[in-house]
Amino acid sequence: MNDSFLMALSDLQDHHRPWAGGKAAALARIAGLGMNISPGLVITTDGYDRYMKNSGLREKIFFELGRKDFKDMRWEEIWDVALRIRSHFLKTPLPAPLQQEIRLAVDKMFGSAPVVVRSTAPDEDAAASSFAGLHESYVNVVGTEEIIDRIRMVWASLWSDRALLYRRELNLDVTASAMAVLVQRLLFSRSSGVLFTRSPNDEGQMVIEAVYGQNQGLVDGTVEPDRWFINKLSSEILSHHPPAARPHMIMPVPGGAALGPIDPALAVIPPLASSDIKQLWELGLRLEKDFGGPQDIEWTIADDALHVMQARPITTGSTGGADDQRSWYISLHRSFDNLKALRQRIEQVHIPAMKEAASMLAASDVEQFHDQDLADALSERQVVFDKWNKIYRDEFIPFAHGMRLFGQVYNDLLTPENPYEFMDLLKGADLESLRRNRMLAQLADILRNDPALAAALETGKMPPADSKFAKDFNGLAQSYEILFSLAGDGQAGKRELFRFLGNMSRQAAPSKTANGLANRKSPKDLEAAYMEKFPVDRRTLAAELLDIGRASYRLRDDDNIHLGRIEAQLMRAGKAARQRMAGKFGIDPAALETRALALALTNPDYVPPENTHAPAEPLREASRDVRTRQLSGQPASPGIATGPARVIKNSEGLFGVQAGDVLVCDAVDPNITFVIPMTVGIVERRGGMLIHGAIIAREYGIPCVTGIPDAIDRIPSGAVVTVDGYLGLVTVNT
Amino acid sequence: MNHTDAKATLRQLLDSRYVGVLATSKEDWPYANLVAFAVPDNIYEMIFATPRQSRKYENLAANPKVSMLMDDRSNNIEDLRDAVAATAIGTAVEAAGSERERCLVIYAARHPHLDDFARSASTAVFRITVEKYVMVSRFQNVVEIAP
Structure with missing residues (x-):
């Protein structure tokens, strides 16, 4: 491209789209039609390329992505890659000449006026692939240095886990991605919203959604909008659906935008008058005609004039395929408030309920049940386990995002050399699994100090019932029954655990000190450094964020232990049923799943399916002349x-x-x-x-x-x- | 890369490269230089030719232990992800008589334009018996391939 990498929105032409991105190109075209847009500056993909090449970032990104075939990465790994790439961006300032050019242009166009810094990626907003919501934007940024920082962060968001996952979904070459950035003067909005020139349910209607204040509240779902359905041909208002109340609006605050109360006098009036609606209808028709298809338009009313913030084609079949995936990727990022609510539910509702379910199941003596009762108990336990397993996937796993959220905040603020430093601040909680391991270590200690007992257990004897060892061992059994389910049936399982404890007692604990931990900072210092980065009036929020991160870290491990307790009760009933089945069929009862077991228990004529287990994967034949080094x-x-x-x-x-x-x-x-x-x-x-x-x-x-x-x-x-x-x-x- | 893939990748690399880096040594001084090589169906055999006046010939006379590096790097950043390198480790012995003729046929099939050079009276034809290949892909993944 011959033009500079810095272009005023007003100078953009359609042919600049590959460098300026879809969002900026569309806005320039809208301005050309005589409609209002906020004045802006585009840093084209050439600017991004210069940053990449001259700073060495391109090689670093390539290295991060090249470690493993991108297709083989699980989402956790992609998150890690994204975290490391973001960390590279944070640590890599723009080369001085590039910075100087941007500084001059930004200064000239905006001075000290507040701006919005937004992504405008070349493959964004295309009809077939909507990247809406995948890249970051920053509202109410003031000052040239601050703006330059945000430009870099928008560039970094090209490599967020969400964006990476989405590109993989669409089979786009991630290493060929580039990003342009749009900086626009911030409009202080009276009302804002979205206009769909075609209703998803009726082609003859337009839909308008509107809120008071800035449009971020509507876009991210924080503020419930008023909604109007309009006859596309006549502009007649077909229906108006006000929200239950209009208590809040999003308004600019220093460094961003935040939810605030609405003037009570305004709250009773819809955010749009009928004249506004007529004007939006006209705008919709005009843009639909010019762009050649139905549009999804973000607009705002500021300084008593209607402005277009963004227009993009309504993606056809927006309920299917890749779009669904995109919402899933977006849902991986839970908001702070959402995480707080999730934590409360997990800690105060789910975990107590899981504990109760496990101890109720543990109290029934399934081994003594009649066949019919055992069959019922088996089925019931399967239902209970399935229920909790689902809750685990739907709520516990998403809560792990608390760690991620904290990690990002920490890295953005402190730019640590090691992007995983934040983990040191989270660990140290008293995890259930560590408590269990301490109980095991104490039992091993008893054996270490009592060689006679250790030797007796070794020969298959049971410990004396009133010994400390037996009592502690029973305590372990009650709290962590899954250990026993894993070890095997009855006495044999106990002996397996005794042998394991014997092994533990004979070995000195492995040295855990020589692993380079000496140079690491103490969690206390890390916490102090983290808190200091927040202004005094934001420290409560900082502490809350850290608290969520720690809870997420701890619960991620504990959740499984709680689920394991319920699973142990299912396994226990299965074990009892299998013992009764032994010799009944020509097949190994171990191969029967819960349902088949329950049926077999109650129906003497039951013929189990040939093999209810999935066939074992054939062993890959290892080539004898190739060895992994x-x-x-x-x-x-x-x-x-x-x-x-x-x-x-x-x-x-x-x-x-x-x-x-x-x-x-x-x-x-x-x-x-x-x-x-x-x-x-x-x-x-x-x-x-x-x-x-x-x-x-x-x-x-x-x-x-x-x-x-x-x-x-x-x-x-x-x-x-x-x-x-x-x-x-x-x-x-x- | 699984084990079957590893052998296929090595074969592909050997078939696609004309030249490798041969390392010899004499009196503790390692010495590396480019040589045209050929590998028959049996991948544990490598053939190359060198003038008898060359330094590598002198080195080989003193110490027949060699290694040969072959790789498909393009000298671009993509090499981190895409390049494969294999190092053969083995012992080189000068071929003579009918063995020399057999090696020359293999060598000429791969490098027809070097046939005259290889058949020259002053050229020595070497056969390396490869003890193992060490193959690196994706920057850090390493497998060893040995008979």
């Missing part, structure tokens, strides 16, 4: 450790873990993290910093590498491996 994943907990690989393919191998092993597994669930204190390193298929394996590894200061897709197939059990938790590498010693 090094695998690259994500560094998830710092440190370096070497030890024999203990490859865990199912829970059976868990109790064989020896001190000094490197745990290699598919996924670490908090219900199996009791083995972690025995290990020196963790390698996991699932990727990301927020997965359980990574969290528990950091709690114990054990190096951890995640996101190695076929770790359990590629690493031979028993091979000596080195886990490099700094670089995310696993090396098989050959």
Whole structure:
């Protein structure tokens, strides 16, 4: 492109769209039609490219994205990539000459007037792919340096997890993405809203939604709008749907926009007069004609004049396919208020209810039930477990976003060298799994000090019922029954656990100090540095954010333990049923699922399906002449450790873990993290910093590498491996 | 990359490269230079030719242990993601008699324009018996391929 990378909106032509982006090009065209827009400046994709090339950011982004095939990344890994890329942006100022050019242009056009800094990506707003809501914009930014900072943050949002996921969904080449930025004078709006020139339900109607104040409240759903349906041909108002009340509006406040109360006299009057509606109708018809199709138009009334903020085609079939995915990606980002409500529900409603459900189920002596009652209990337990499993997916997992929200705020404010520094501020909570592990460690201690008891247990004897060991062991059994379900049936399961405790007692705890923790800052210092970044009147909010982050960190682990307690009761009833089934059919009752078990218990003629288990995956034939030497994943907990690989393919191998092993597994669930204190390193298929394996590894200061897709197939059990938790590498010693 | 893919990727790399970097050494001094190589169906065999007056020939006479690096880098940032490099480690022995003729046929099939050079009386034809390949992809993923 021959023009400068800085262009006034008024100078833009249609052919600039590939550099200026859809939003800016559409606004320029609207201005050309004689309609009002707020004056603005576009920093085209050439400016973005100059920043990328001259700052070395392009290479850094490429490196982050190139570590693993983008298609193979789970969303947690994409979030991590996005976090690291954002951190690169935060730490990389614009090169001085570029900064100087932008500074001059911004100064000249806006002086000290407040502005809005918005994205205008070339592939944004195209009819086939709507990026609406995926990139960031900043309202009420004042001062040249502040504006330049925000421009950089809008560029960074091209690489947010949402934007990355969406591009992958659409099969767009993420490395070829570029972003233009639009800076416009902020309009102090009397009313704002959205106009759809075609109602989704009736082609002959337009829909207008309007609120008092700035339009952010409407767009993000904070303020409920008035809604009008208009006859497209005649401009007649067909219906008006006011909200239940109009208590709030969004208004500019220093550094942004915020919800505030409405003047009570205004609150009783709709935000649009009929003359405004007529004017909007005319605007809609005109734009629809000029752009050649139905439009979704954001508008505002400021300085007594109607202004267009944005116009884009209404995406055809906007209820289907990629658009649905897009709303899901957007939903991954929960608002602060939403998280607060979610936390309250989880802590005050769900967890007490889960505890109660688990202890109620634990109280029934299913082993003594008649067949019919046992069948009923089995089905009931399945229903209870399914219910909680669904709540886990729908509410507990989204609450993990609390950590992410805190991480982003922390990184934006403090720009730490290590983008995961914020995790050190979250950890240290008394996790359920750590409490359980302490109980196990205490039992191992008893054995260490009582060799006679240890030897007796080794030979298969049970501990004396009134001994401290037996009492503590029963306490463990009551609180963490899932351990026993994993260990096996009845006495055999107990012996398996005794053996495990025996192993624990014989080994000195692995050293957890040599893992580079010495240079890390204390959580107290981190917290003080974080709080200092907030002005005094915003510190309550800062503390609340930190609190949400900590709760999210803790609950992410605890939730599974609570769910595990309910699952243990389902497994217990299943176990009782299977014992009765033994020898009844020609097949192993272990292969029967709950439903088949319940039917088999009550119907003597029941013939179970051939095999209710999914067929085991055929073992991949390992080529004998190819050996893995090094695998690259994500560094998830710092440190370096070497030890024999203990490859865990199912829970059976868990109790064989020896001190000094490197745990290699598919996924670490908090219900199996009791083995972690025995290990020196963790390698996991699932990727990301927020997965359980990574969290528990950091709690114990054990190096951890995640996101190695076929770790359990590629690493031979028993091979000596080195886990490099700094670089995310696993090396098989050959 | 799974194991089957790894072998296919190596074969593809060997078939697509004409030249590799041969490392020899003498008296603790490593020495690297470019050579045209050929690999027959058996990937654990590599053929190259060198004038008997060359430094590498002198080195090989003193120490037959070699390694050879082959890669498909383009010298662009994309290499981090896309480039594959394989290092062969093995022992080089000068071929003589019928073995020399067999090697020359393999070499000429790959580098017809170098046939005269290879058949020259002053050129030595070497056959490397490869003990293993170490192959790196995606910057940090490493597999070893050995007979």
